[in-house]
Amino acid sequence: MSVATEFAATRGKREAGAPVVTASDLAMAFGNRTLFRDVSFDVKRGEVFVILGGSGCGKSTLLKLLIGLFPPTAGSIDMLGTDVLNADSTQREALLTRIGVMWQSGALFGSMTLLENVMLPLEAHTRMPEEARQEAARIKLGMVGLSDAANRLPAEISGGMAKRAGIARAMALDPPLLFLDEPSAGLDPITSAGLDKLIQELARDLGTTFVVVTHELQSILAIGDRCIMLDKDAQGMIAMGDPRDLRDTATHPTVRAFFRREAVD
Amino acid sequence: MAAEIAPTASPAPPSLRRDGDRLIFAGRLDAQAAAALWRPATEVRQAATGPLTLDLAGVESLDTNGATLLLHASGTEAAPKVEGASAPVAAVLARAVAAAAAPAPQQGARPLSLLSSLGAGFFGALRGLQDKITFVGETAVAGASYVLRPRGVRLGDVLRHLDEAGTRAFPLTILLGVLLGVILAFQSSIPMRQFGATIFIPQLVGVSLLRELGPLMAAIILSGRTGSAYAAELGTMTVNEEVDALRIMGIDPIRMLVLPRLLAGTIVMPALALLLTLMGLIGMGLVMLGLGFPATATINRLEQTLGVGDMVGGLCKAAAFGLAISLIGCRAGLAAGRGPRAVGDAATGAVVGGIVATIILDGIFAVVFFRMGW
Numbered sequence: 001m002s003v004a005t006e007f008a009a010t011r012g013k014r015e016a017g018a019p020v021v022t023a024s025d026l027a028m029a030f031g032n033r034t035l036f037r038d039v040s041f042d043v044k045r046g047e048v049f050v051i052l053g054g055s056g057c058g059k060s061t062l063l064k065l066l067i068g069l070f071p072p073t074a075g076s077i078d079m080l081g082t083d084v085l086n087a088d089s090t091q092r093e094a095l096l097t098r099i100g101v102m103w104q105s106g107a108l109f110g111s112m113t114l115l116e117n118v119m120l121p122l123e124a125h126t127r128m129p130e131e132a133r134q135e136a137a138r139i140k141l142g143m144v145g146l147s148d149a150a151n152r153l154p155a156e157i158s159g160g161m162a163k164r165a166g167i168a169r170a171m172a173l174d175p176p177l178l179f180l181d182e183p184s185a186g187l188d189p190i191t192s193a194g195l196d197k198l199i200q201e202l203a204r205d206l207g208t209t210f211v212v213v214t215h216e217l218q219s220i221l222a223i224g225d226r227c228i229m230l231d232k233d234a235q236g237m238i239a240m241g242d243p244r245d246l247r248d249t250a251t252h253p254t255v256r257a258f259f260r261r262e263a264v265d
Numbered sequence: 266m267a268a269e270i271a272p273t274a275s276p277a278p279p280s281l282r283r284d285g286d287r288l289i290f291a292g293r294l295d296a297q298a299a300a301a302l303w304r305p306a307t308e309v310r311q312a313a314t315g316p317l318t319l320d321l322a323g324v325e326s327l328d329t330n331g332a333t334l335l336l337h338a339s340g341t342e343a344a345p346k347v348e349g350a351s352a353p354v355a356a357v358l359a360r361a362v363a364a365a366a367a368p369a370p371q372q373g374a375r376p377l378s379l380l381s382s383l384g385a386g387f388f389g390a391l392r393g394l395q396d397k398i399t400f401v402g403e404t405a406v407a408g409a410s411y412v413l414r415p416r417g418v419r420l421g422d423v424l425r426h427l428d429e430a431g432t433r434a435f436p437l438t439i440l441l442g443v444l445l446g447v448i449l450a451f452q453s454s455i456p457m458r459q460f461g462a463t464i465f466i467p468q469l470v471g472v473s474l475l476r477e478l479g480p481l482m483a484a485i486i487l488s489g490r491t492g493s494a495y496a497a498e499l500g501t502m503t504v505n506e507e508v509d510a511l512r513i514m515g516i517d518p519i520r521m522l523v524l525p526r527l528l529a530g531t532i533v534m535p536a537l538a539l540l541l542t543l544m545g546l547i548g549m550g551l552v553m554l555g556l557g558f559p560a561t562a563t564i565n566r567l568e569q570t571l572g573v574g575d576m577v578g579g580l581c582k583a584a585a586f587g588l589a590i591s592l593i594g595c596r597a598g599l600a601a602g603r604g605p606r607a608v609g610d611a612a613t614g615a616v617v618g619g620i621v622a623t624i625i626l627d628g629i630f631a632v633v634f635f636r637m638g639w
Contacts, residue, residue, distance in 0.1 A: 136299065142367035
C-alpha cells in the first residue's frame with residue numbers, strides 16, 4: 001500500500017532554532033524484513049520532537065539508530081554538528097557528553113542509590129569535586145521531585161519514580177539534547193501528566209531539546225511541538241508536523257485512526 | 266577593591282571575583298565551571314561574614330551544574346540575592362533554587378546493635394530453613410500426587426531437561442573422567458612402586474572411582490552446569506512474574522517447573538557417574554599400559570576387586586546427589602528476589618548449596634555403607 005505522507009503545518013509553541021538533529025533517508029532492515037526506509041526529518045533546537053506510531057513500527061529502533069547504538073542500513077545522521085555514523089571515537093565520546101537518554105525502564109543501576117546513579121555521569125565526565133557532584137545530583141533529583149528518595153535503591157521505588165530518576169540521570173551533564181524512550185508507558189494518568197509537565201518545564205526553563213518516543217496520545221498532544229509518525233505497513237514515515245494539526249486535519253487513514261483512537265479495518 | 270580569585274585567560278572562561286559583599290561571576294557556568302570554581306567559591310563563602318550578593322551580569326549561560334555552583338557560593342539554598350541576571354539565567358537559577366529547597370532525603374534505617382544483628386541473623390536463618398523444609402515438603406507432596414495421578418508433568422519438558430543436563434554434559438564428563446583416571450593412576454603409581462605394588466593400581470583407582478570419585482565428580486559437574494542453569498532459568502521466570510502467572514492460572518509451579526527438572530536430574534546423574542567412572546578406568550588403563558601392564562592384567566585386577574555392590578552403591582549415591590542438586594537449584598530459582606542481582610544470587614546459591622549438599626550426603630552414605638558392611 002502506498003499512501004502519500006501527511007504533512008501538517010507546524011505551529012510550534014516555542015520558538016524553534018537551528019536543527020540539532022538531521023536524519024536523512026534512514027532505512028533499517030533486519031535480514032529480508034524492512035522495518036522502515038526513506039525516513040528524513042530534523043529536530044530543531046529547543047523543541048519537543050515526538051516519534052510516534054503503533055507497536056512494532058520501529059520507533060524505539062529509530063531512537064537507537066539516532067543515538068548510535070547500531071548503524072542504519074542506509075542514510076545519515078547529523079547530531080549537534082557531528083556525523084554520528086562516521087564519527088571517530090573522540091568525536092563520539094564528546095557527543096555522548098552532550099546527549100542524555102532516558103530508557104524505557106529507567107535502566108538505573110540496582111546496586112547504587114538514586115543519588116549515586118545521577119552522580120555517575122558527573123564522575124565519569126567532569127572534574128567536579130565529590131561535594132559538588134553530590135549537590136548537583138541532589139538538585140537534579142529535586143527537579144524531578146525525587147529529593148526525598150535520593151538515598152533509596154532502584155528496587156525500592158515505583159516505575160514512575162524510576163522513570164523520573166532516569167530523566168534526572170540523563171540530565172546530569174545538562175545536555176542540550178535529551179532522548180526519552182516511552183516516558184509515559186505503563187504509568188497512571190496522574191504520574192504520566194506529571195512527567196509531561198516536567199518535560200515542558202525543562203524545555204522551557206533549560207532550553208533542552210527533547211526527542212521523545214511514545215504512542216501515548218495524550219502525552220503527544222500535551223508536549224509535542226512537532227512529530228513524525230511511522231507505520232509498519234507503509235514501512236516508513238506517514239506523517240510529519242504539529243500533532244494537534246495532524247489530529248484535526250489528517251486525511252491519511254492510519255494517522256486519522258491513531259489520533260482519533262479508532263480501529264483500522 | 267575587587268579580588269581576582271580565578272584566572273580569566275582563555276576566551277570567555279568562567280570566572281569568579283569578589284568585590285566586598287558581591288560575588289561577580291562571568292562566562293559560561295556549566296559542569297566544567299563548577300569543577301574549576303568550586304574550591305574558590307568555597308573559600309569565598311568561608312571568608313564571608315554576611316550574606317553575599319551574586320552579580321550575574323557577565324554570565325553568558327547557566328545550566329543546573331552551574332546553578333549548583335552559584336547556590337554553593339551564595340551559602341544559602343534559599344533564594345540568593347541576585348543582580349544583573351538575564352531572563353534565561355534567572356529561570357535556570359530559580360529552578361535550581363526550587364529543586365534545592367525540596368525535602369531532604371530520608372535517612373536509612375539505623376544499623377542494628379551487635380546483639381540485635383545476631384538475633385536478626387539467627388531468626389533469618391531459621392526462617393530460611395523453614396522455607397527450605399516447606400519447599401521440600403511441597404515438592405514431596407507434588408511428587409507423590411504425580412505418582413498417583415500422572416498429569417501436569419509434560420514429557421517434552423523432561424526430555425528437554427534430560428538432554429540439557431545429560432547428553433550435552435557428556436563431552437565434559439568424558440574429558441574429566443579420562444583425566445581423572447590418568448591423574449589418579451600416575452599419582453598412586455609413585456608410592457605403590459616403592460612397595461612393588463604397581464599391579465594393584467587398578468584396584469585402588471577402580472574402587473575410588475566407582476564408589477566415591479565418579480559420583481562426586483559427576484555431582485560437581487551437574488551442580489556447576491545444571492543446578493546453576495535451573496536456578497537462573499527459574500529465577501528469571503520469577504523476576505518476570507511468570508511463576509506468579511502460573512499460580513494465578515491455578516497451575517502448580519512445582520508440578521510444572523520443578524518435577525520435570527527433578528526427574529531429569531535424578532535420572533541423568535547415575536548415567537553421568539557411570540560414564541565418568543568408565544572413562545576414568547580407561548584413563549587408568551592407558552597409564553597401566555604405559556607402565557608396562559597389558560590390558561588383560563588390568564581388567565583381571567578390576568574383575569577381582571569390583572563387585573555389583575560397588576556399582577549399585579555408587580549409582581544410588583549419584584541418584585541422591587542428582588535429586589539434591591536439582592532440588593536446591595529449583596528452590597534457589599523460585600526463591601529469587603526481584604532486583605537485577607536476583608538471578609546471579611540464585612545461581613551462586615544453587616552451585617554452592619549443591620556442592621555442600623553433595624558432600625554432606627556423601628558423608629551420610631559413607632556412615633551408612635560402613636554400618637551395612639558394604
